[in-house]
Amino acid sequence: MTSTQQHLTPVDPARLTEVLDGRWAHVRRDARDQLGEQKYAPVYGETGAEARERITGLLKDLAATGRTRLGFPKAYGGEDDAGASVTSIEMLAFGDLSLMVKAGVQWGLFGGAVQLLGTERHHEAYLQKIIDADLLGCFAMTETGHGSDVQQLRTTCTYDPATQTFDLHTPHESARKDYIGNAAKDGRMAVVFAQLVTQGQRHGVHAWLVPIRDEAGNPLPGVTIGDDGPKAGLNGVDNGRLSFDHVTVPHDMLLDRYGQVAEDGAYTSSIENETRRFFTMLGTLVRGRVSVGGSAGSATKLALQIATRYGDQRRQFAAPGEDREIVINDYLVHQRKLLPALAKSYALHFAQEELTSTMHDVQGADDVDEAAQRELESRAAGLKAANTWHATQTIQMAREACGGAGYLAENRLPALKADTDVFTTFEGDNTVLLQLVAKGLLTGYQDSFGSLDSWGKAQFVADLVKETVLERTAARGLIARLVDAVPGRDEEVSLLDRGWQLRMFEDREKHTLEGAANRLRKGASNKDNKLFDVFNDVQDHVLRTATTHIDRVVLEAFVAAVDRTADPAAKALLAKLCDLYALTTIEADRGWFLEHGRLTPARSKAVTSAVNGLLKELRPYMSTLVDGFAIPDAWVQARIVSEEGPRQEVMAAEDARVRAAHGEGSAVDTPDATAVDLEMAPAQ
Amino acid sequence: MTSTQQHLTPVDPARLTEVLDGRWAHVRRDARDQLGEQKYAPVYGETGAEARERITGLLKDLAATGRTRLGFPKAYGGEDDAGASVTSIEMLAFGDLSLMVKAGVQWGLFGGAVQLLGTERHHEAYLQKIIDADLLGCFAMTETGHGSDVQQLRTTCTYDPATQTFDLHTPHESARKDYIGNAAKDGRMAVVFAQLVTQGQRHGVHAWLVPIRDEAGNPLPGVTIGDDGPKAGLNGVDNGRLSFDHVTVPHDMLLDRYGQVAEDGAYTSSIENETRRFFTMLGTLVRGRVSVGGSAGSATKLALQIATRYGDQRRQFAAPGEDREIVINDYLVHQRKLLPALAKSYALHFAQEELTSTMHDVQGADDVDEAAQRELESRAAGLKAANTWHATQTIQMAREACGGAGYLAENRLPALKADTDVFTTFEGDNTVLLQLVAKGLLTGYQDSFGSLDSWGKAQFVADLVKETVLERTAARGLIARLVDAVPGRDEEVSLLDRGWQLRMFEDREKHTLEGAANRLRKGASNKDNKLFDVFNDVQDHVLRTATTHIDRVVLEAFVAAVDRTADPAAKALLAKLCDLYALTTIEADRGWFLEHGRLTPARSKAVTSAVNGLLKELRPYMSTLVDGFAIPDAWVQARIVSEEGPRQEVMAAEDARVRAAHGEGSAVDTPDATAVDLEMAPAQ
Structure with a gap:
C-alpha cells in the first residue's frame, strides 16, 4: 500500500512551504522579509531608457543590501556559499525580472568568471569593486555567429612577446559579441572570450578581462559598442554588441587559472586536451545555468498563483x-490546465533544490571530482531545459486562463511571459542542452561505438567520464525499495502504486537509451554512411533519451521530498500531487508506453480516468498548493487577484436585489439559459 | 496508388501561390502591390502614446485607399463582398498587427454591427462616415465580469415611454465595458450591448448606438472612460473601459433589426425565443471570428518564413x-520543428479559404438558411481556435528556432508573438469556442438525452438545428472515393494512402463523438447526478469531439486543395505536405489510435518513421514552401533574414584565408572537435 491511498485532510500551507524551502530556507525567508518592497516590482509603460535607468539604480540598491556577496570568498566579505547565491537569484525572480537578469550578469557571470577563471591578482584588483557594484561588467562570450557552439568563437586574442601584450580582434561581423548584458550602457569592463594564439599556435577559447569604457562612459579606442x-x-x-579592432590587452589580464602564457609566449595548462580544458572552464560557470532554471521556476509559480487565485474567484456561465455562476476552477478543463502544471512546478522545484545542493557540495569540495562535476553539468543542463520550457508553456496557459485580463500589463502575466521567453535560449539553447544530456547518458554505451574509432578522428564521446546508467538520484534506498516492492504483473498493480510509477519511468528511460545506442551502432557499422547522417537520422530518438532521463530525475526528487515531509496532512497532499505528476507524464507519453507493451489499451484509458479522479480530489487544495509557494502579496502585483473577489460579491448582491424586486427565480437565468449548458467553460 | 508516391521535382513557388490565393486572389494581389509600403510595417521602441497616434493616422490612410469599404453595401460605395473584406483584413495582418486590429474594430465590429444589427435609418445616418473613418467607434460588448458568457451581460438599457428614451446604466464594476478597442482615445460613438428592459420585462441582450465623446474628444455627461x-x-x-451612469439614449438609437420597441414600450421581434434571437444577432457578426483566424494564419506564415529563411543560412556546429558548419535546417530536430508547422499552416490556410467562401455565400444568399448559418458559426469557431493556437505555438517555436536573434525586436518575432497572443481569447475564448463546436456536433445525438428533459428546464441543445454528423466538407465526391477505395485490413495499407488517412480521421471523430454522447446519456440517466456534474465530468471528452472534428475538416480542405492544383510538380509537393500534416496529426494522437485498436504498436512506430522520411524528402523544398506564401520582402522586416547570409559568406572567406595561412585542414576543426559531435544542434 502506498501513502497516496489515503483521504486528504486540511493542510496548513506553511507545512508545504517548509518542505519547499529546503536547505536554504534562511535565504528564502530573508528575501521574503526584505525584498518585498514596491520598488522591486515591475513597472509598466516605461520607455526602454527609463527601464534601464531604474534597473541600474536597483542593482546598486541590491549591492548595498549585501545579499549579492553570498557566493564570493570570505576574504571579500562573502560567505563562499554557492547554494545561497543561486537561491538568492531564484528569489529575485519574483520581482522585476530585468533586475534578476542584470544581477545574474553582474555577479553570476561577470563576477563569477573573474572569481573562477581568474587568479589571485584578478581577485585582489577587482572582486571587491564587482561585489559592491562599483565596477559593472559584461560576460562577452556569445558572438553573432556562434551562440551554441561557443568553442568555435571567431574573436582572436594573439600574444606578442615583443610588447608583452595581447591583440584582441574581431575579424568580421559574425565574430561580434552579441546579446551582451551590461554592454549597451553600464559596463566598464568585460570578460571577453576569444581564441588564444601564441607562438603561431592556437590553444582554443580563453577569457580576458578587458576595459571597454572610460570613466566618463565613452568606448575606449578600438572598441565599438552597439x-x-x-x-x-x-x-x-x-x-x-562589442567589436574589437586590434585592441591591446595587457599580459596580466588573461584570466589564467586554466591556461597560462609566459612572458616569452610559451603556453602552459594543467589540462592538456583542448576540448577538455574548454569544458572545464565552462563547467565552473554552471551556476548561471542553475540560476536560470530556478528563476524560471519562480516566474512560473507566480503565474500559477495569479491564475489559480483568479480562477477561485472568477465565475462564468450559470x-x-x-443563483450564482460557476467558479471557473470548478470546470474540469480548467483543472486540466492548472493542476498538472502545479504538480510539475512542485516536482521541478524539488529537483532544482536537489541540484542546487549538489552544485554547492561539488563546487565546495576540496578535491575536484570530475565525474561528479560532469554529472552536475548534465543535471543543470537538463533541468534548465525542463524548467524553462515549463515556464514558457505554463505562463502562456496562465495568461489564457485569465482571458483578456491576462493580456493587460496591470495583471503581471505579460511581463512574466515576455521576460522569461529567452530563458529557453540563454545559458544554452534548450535543444542543444538536451543533446548535452543525451551525450552524457550515451557515454555508458561507448563500447558499442568502438567501430566509430576506425574513422580516425571520430573519438565518440571519448573524453567524457563514464556515467553509470540509471543511477538513482534522490533517496536511493527508498526508491529501490518502492520499485522492488511492485508485485508481479503490471496489470494487477494500482496506478497509484509509487513503485510502479517509478518503474515505468525507469523502464522507459532504459529502453529509449538502449534503442538509441543500438540505432547509432547500426548506422555506424555501415561504412558508407556519413558520420553526420548517422547521428542526424536518430537525433529525435537521441533527444528523447534526455527528456525521459530528466522526467525520471524529477519524479525521484518529488518522491524523496514526499518522504521527508513531516506533517502527515501535507505529506498526503504532496503524495497525491506526486501521483498527478507521474500519471500526467505517463498519459502525455502513453503512445510510447502502448507501442512498447508497457500499457495495455485498457490500462492506458484507466490512466486518463485516474488523472481526472486526482483532479477532483485535488480541486479543494488548489489554493493551498499556491499558498505553499509563500509568495508575499507585495510581489504578486496583479490587480485581478485583489479586485475580482470584491467585484463578484457586489455583483451577487445586486443580482439578489434584482431577483427580489422582480420576483424571479434567478438573476442569471434567462428563460432558457440552460439550453447553452454545453458552453460552460472558463474564460476571461 | 495515391499521388503522394511519386518523386518530387522542382516547383515554381508561383504555382503554390496560385492555389493558396484562391477565390479572392485579386484582393491578395492588390494588397501585395499596394500595401507593401514601409509605413505599414511595425515600429519598435515607441511609447504607447506614440504607437496609438501612428496607428490612428494609418487607419485614416487606409480608409483613403478605399479598401475598407469592400464589405459594405454598394449604396455606400462598397462592393457587398464579405469574402473580400475578410481577405483584406487577413492581408493587413502581414503589417503592423495593431492596424489590423484597429481596422477590424472600426469596420468589422463597429461598422459591421451598425450594418447588420441596425436598419435603414442607422445606415443612412452613419455608414458613410464609418467607412470613411470620419466617425470612429467602439464595439462595447465584453464586460469586466462577462467575456465568454455575453448573454449574461449586466449593463441595462431601460425604456421609458414617458420620455421616449432609453436609460443606459452600469450597475457595478463587473458590468463595466472592458478591453474595448477605440475606447481609450479615438471613439466618438459605441455600439453598446445591454439587457433591454421595457414595460417591466427583460428581453435579453440588444445593441444601441451611443455617443460617448463630444467633438473635442471629451467624455459626454454620464460616460466614464478608462x-x-x-x-x-x-x-x-x-x-x-466604458461605464454609463444613467445615460439617456434616444429611442431611435436602438439597433433594431432583430428586436423593436414601440413608442409605447411594446416589444416585438421576429424571433420569439430569447436565446435564439441572441445567437442570431451574434451570428451576423461571424466575420470578426473569421478575420481573427485568417489574421493569425498570416502572422504564423510570416514567422515561419523568417525562421525557415534564417535556418537555411544559419550554420552551427561542424x-x-x-569546411563549413552545418546549415541548421539540415538537422532532423530543426526540421521536426519547422516542417510540420509549415504543413499545418498550409492545411489551415485551405480550410480558412473554404470557410471564407462559405461565409460569403451564406451571408450573400437571398434566403436565410438557418442550418447553414449554424454550421458556418461552428466552423468559424473551430477554425478560429485552431488557427490562433497554431499561431501561438508556432510563433513561439520560430522565436526559439532563431535563438537570441529571435528575441530582438529588429527581427520581428517578438511583435508577432506579443500581438497575436490575445487572438486565442478575443472574438471568443478558444476553449469556449470548442464547446460551441462540440455542442453543434452533439446535437445530432439529442435523442440520446431525452431523459434530461424530465429535469424540467434542461432543454439540452434543443434550440439548435440538427447537423448531420460527419457530413463531409470539401470535395465530397473525391473524399468518398478515396475512403471507399481503401482495401481490406488497415495493416496492409500504405501509411501514405490518402483514403486510409482520411478514414483514420473520420473514424476517430465518429468514435469520440459516440463515446461522449454515451457517457453523457449514462450520466444523465442517474437521477442523483447534478446536471452540472454530468457535463463537467466528461468535459475533456466533449472538447475532444471538437478538436477531432476540426482536424478532419482541415484535412479534407487540404485534400481538396491538392486535387485542384493544376501544376503537376506543385501538386506532388502539396500531396507530400498533406501526408506530413495527416501523419504528424496521427502521430501526435497515436495514444488514442493505439488505445482504440486503430493502430498496432508496429504500425504506430512506422508512422514515426514515415514522418521522418517525409521530412527528409521535404527538406529541399522548405524555402519553396515559404516562398509560396508570396509575402513581399517589404513586409518581412526581420534583419536576420537579410543579414545572416552575407555574414556567413564573409566568415567562410576569412576561414579559408586562415586555413591557407596556417596550412590547416579546416578552420573550424579544433584538434578534437568531433568529440562533441553529439552536441550538434540548431540554435541562435
Missing part, C-alpha cells in the same frame, strides 16, 4: 438551479 | 571533414 535595441522583454537590461 | 493601459502587445490599439 545596442541590441528593444527586445521582447527584459528591457531594463542593456544588451549590446449552472441550472444555482 | 484606459486599459499597457498590454502584452497591440499597443497601437487604444483599449479602454560536421567531420567539412
Whole structure:
C-alpha cells in the first residue's frame, strides 16, 4: 500500500512551504522579509531608457543590501556559499525580472568568471569593486555567429612577446559579441572570450578581462559598442554588441587559472586536451545555468498563483438551479490546465533544490571530482531545459486562463511571459542542452561505438567520464525499495502504486537509451554512411533519451521530498500531487508506453480516468498548493487577484436585489439559459 | 496508388501561390502591390502614446485607399463582398498587427454591427462616415465580469415611454465595458450591448448606438472612460473601459433589426425565443471570428518564413571533414520543428479559404438558411481556435528556432508573438469556442438525452438545428472515393494512402463523438447526478469531439486543395505536405489510435518513421514552401533574414584565408572537435 491511498485532510500551507524551502530556507525567508518592497516590482509603460535607468539604480540598491556577496570568498566579505547565491537569484525572480537578469550578469557571470577563471591578482584588483557594484561588467562570450557552439568563437586574442601584450580582434561581423548584458550602457569592463594564439599556435577559447569604457562612459579606442535595441522583454537590461579592432590587452589580464602564457609566449595548462580544458572552464560557470532554471521556476509559480487565485474567484456561465455562476476552477478543463502544471512546478522545484545542493557540495569540495562535476553539468543542463520550457508553456496557459485580463500589463502575466521567453535560449539553447544530456547518458554505451574509432578522428564521446546508467538520484534506498516492492504483473498493480510509477519511468528511460545506442551502432557499422547522417537520422530518438532521463530525475526528487515531509496532512497532499505528476507524464507519453507493451489499451484509458479522479480530489487544495509557494502579496502585483473577489460579491448582491424586486427565480437565468449548458467553460 | 508516391521535382513557388490565393486572389494581389509600403510595417521602441497616434493616422490612410469599404453595401460605395473584406483584413495582418486590429474594430465590429444589427435609418445616418473613418467607434460588448458568457451581460438599457428614451446604466464594476478597442482615445460613438428592459420585462441582450465623446474628444455627461493601459502587445490599439451612469439614449438609437420597441414600450421581434434571437444577432457578426483566424494564419506564415529563411543560412556546429558548419535546417530536430508547422499552416490556410467562401455565400444568399448559418458559426469557431493556437505555438517555436536573434525586436518575432497572443481569447475564448463546436456536433445525438428533459428546464441543445454528423466538407465526391477505395485490413495499407488517412480521421471523430454522447446519456440517466456534474465530468471528452472534428475538416480542405492544383510538380509537393500534416496529426494522437485498436504498436512506430522520411524528402523544398506564401520582402522586416547570409559568406572567406595561412585542414576543426559531435544542434 502506498501513502497516496489515503483521504486528504486540511493542510496548513506553511507545512508545504517548509518542505519547499529546503536547505536554504534562511535565504528564502530573508528575501521574503526584505525584498518585498514596491520598488522591486515591475513597472509598466516605461520607455526602454527609463527601464534601464531604474534597473541600474536597483542593482546598486541590491549591492548595498549585501545579499549579492553570498557566493564570493570570505576574504571579500562573502560567505563562499554557492547554494545561497543561486537561491538568492531564484528569489529575485519574483520581482522585476530585468533586475534578476542584470544581477545574474553582474555577479553570476561577470563576477563569477573573474572569481573562477581568474587568479589571485584578478581577485585582489577587482572582486571587491564587482561585489559592491562599483565596477559593472559584461560576460562577452556569445558572438553573432556562434551562440551554441561557443568553442568555435571567431574573436582572436594573439600574444606578442615583443610588447608583452595581447591583440584582441574581431575579424568580421559574425565574430561580434552579441546579446551582451551590461554592454549597451553600464559596463566598464568585460570578460571577453576569444581564441588564444601564441607562438603561431592556437590553444582554443580563453577569457580576458578587458576595459571597454572610460570613466566618463565613452568606448575606449578600438572598441565599438552597439545596442541590441528593444527586445521582447527584459528591457531594463542593456544588451549590446562589442567589436574589437586590434585592441591591446595587457599580459596580466588573461584570466589564467586554466591556461597560462609566459612572458616569452610559451603556453602552459594543467589540462592538456583542448576540448577538455574548454569544458572545464565552462563547467565552473554552471551556476548561471542553475540560476536560470530556478528563476524560471519562480516566474512560473507566480503565474500559477495569479491564475489559480483568479480562477477561485472568477465565475462564468450559470449552472441550472444555482443563483450564482460557476467558479471557473470548478470546470474540469480548467483543472486540466492548472493542476498538472502545479504538480510539475512542485516536482521541478524539488529537483532544482536537489541540484542546487549538489552544485554547492561539488563546487565546495576540496578535491575536484570530475565525474561528479560532469554529472552536475548534465543535471543543470537538463533541468534548465525542463524548467524553462515549463515556464514558457505554463505562463502562456496562465495568461489564457485569465482571458483578456491576462493580456493587460496591470495583471503581471505579460511581463512574466515576455521576460522569461529567452530563458529557453540563454545559458544554452534548450535543444542543444538536451543533446548535452543525451551525450552524457550515451557515454555508458561507448563500447558499442568502438567501430566509430576506425574513422580516425571520430573519438565518440571519448573524453567524457563514464556515467553509470540509471543511477538513482534522490533517496536511493527508498526508491529501490518502492520499485522492488511492485508485485508481479503490471496489470494487477494500482496506478497509484509509487513503485510502479517509478518503474515505468525507469523502464522507459532504459529502453529509449538502449534503442538509441543500438540505432547509432547500426548506422555506424555501415561504412558508407556519413558520420553526420548517422547521428542526424536518430537525433529525435537521441533527444528523447534526455527528456525521459530528466522526467525520471524529477519524479525521484518529488518522491524523496514526499518522504521527508513531516506533517502527515501535507505529506498526503504532496503524495497525491506526486501521483498527478507521474500519471500526467505517463498519459502525455502513453503512445510510447502502448507501442512498447508497457500499457495495455485498457490500462492506458484507466490512466486518463485516474488523472481526472486526482483532479477532483485535488480541486479543494488548489489554493493551498499556491499558498505553499509563500509568495508575499507585495510581489504578486496583479490587480485581478485583489479586485475580482470584491467585484463578484457586489455583483451577487445586486443580482439578489434584482431577483427580489422582480420576483424571479434567478438573476442569471434567462428563460432558457440552460439550453447553452454545453458552453460552460472558463474564460476571461 | 495515391499521388503522394511519386518523386518530387522542382516547383515554381508561383504555382503554390496560385492555389493558396484562391477565390479572392485579386484582393491578395492588390494588397501585395499596394500595401507593401514601409509605413505599414511595425515600429519598435515607441511609447504607447506614440504607437496609438501612428496607428490612428494609418487607419485614416487606409480608409483613403478605399479598401475598407469592400464589405459594405454598394449604396455606400462598397462592393457587398464579405469574402473580400475578410481577405483584406487577413492581408493587413502581414503589417503592423495593431492596424489590423484597429481596422477590424472600426469596420468589422463597429461598422459591421451598425450594418447588420441596425436598419435603414442607422445606415443612412452613419455608414458613410464609418467607412470613411470620419466617425470612429467602439464595439462595447465584453464586460469586466462577462467575456465568454455575453448573454449574461449586466449593463441595462431601460425604456421609458414617458420620455421616449432609453436609460443606459452600469450597475457595478463587473458590468463595466472592458478591453474595448477605440475606447481609450479615438471613439466618438459605441455600439453598446445591454439587457433591454421595457414595460417591466427583460428581453435579453440588444445593441444601441451611443455617443460617448463630444467633438473635442471629451467624455459626454454620464460616460466614464478608462484606459486599459499597457498590454502584452497591440499597443497601437487604444483599449479602454466604458461605464454609463444613467445615460439617456434616444429611442431611435436602438439597433433594431432583430428586436423593436414601440413608442409605447411594446416589444416585438421576429424571433420569439430569447436565446435564439441572441445567437442570431451574434451570428451576423461571424466575420470578426473569421478575420481573427485568417489574421493569425498570416502572422504564423510570416514567422515561419523568417525562421525557415534564417535556418537555411544559419550554420552551427561542424560536421567531420567539412569546411563549413552545418546549415541548421539540415538537422532532423530543426526540421521536426519547422516542417510540420509549415504543413499545418498550409492545411489551415485551405480550410480558412473554404470557410471564407462559405461565409460569403451564406451571408450573400437571398434566403436565410438557418442550418447553414449554424454550421458556418461552428466552423468559424473551430477554425478560429485552431488557427490562433497554431499561431501561438508556432510563433513561439520560430522565436526559439532563431535563438537570441529571435528575441530582438529588429527581427520581428517578438511583435508577432506579443500581438497575436490575445487572438486565442478575443472574438471568443478558444476553449469556449470548442464547446460551441462540440455542442453543434452533439446535437445530432439529442435523442440520446431525452431523459434530461424530465429535469424540467434542461432543454439540452434543443434550440439548435440538427447537423448531420460527419457530413463531409470539401470535395465530397473525391473524399468518398478515396475512403471507399481503401482495401481490406488497415495493416496492409500504405501509411501514405490518402483514403486510409482520411478514414483514420473520420473514424476517430465518429468514435469520440459516440463515446461522449454515451457517457453523457449514462450520466444523465442517474437521477442523483447534478446536471452540472454530468457535463463537467466528461468535459475533456466533449472538447475532444471538437478538436477531432476540426482536424478532419482541415484535412479534407487540404485534400481538396491538392486535387485542384493544376501544376503537376506543385501538386506532388502539396500531396507530400498533406501526408506530413495527416501523419504528424496521427502521430501526435497515436495514444488514442493505439488505445482504440486503430493502430498496432508496429504500425504506430512506422508512422514515426514515415514522418521522418517525409521530412527528409521535404527538406529541399522548405524555402519553396515559404516562398509560396508570396509575402513581399517589404513586409518581412526581420534583419536576420537579410543579414545572416552575407555574414556567413564573409566568415567562410576569412576561414579559408586562415586555413591557407596556417596550412590547416579546416578552420573550424579544433584538434578534437568531433568529440562533441553529439552536441550538434540548431540554435541562435
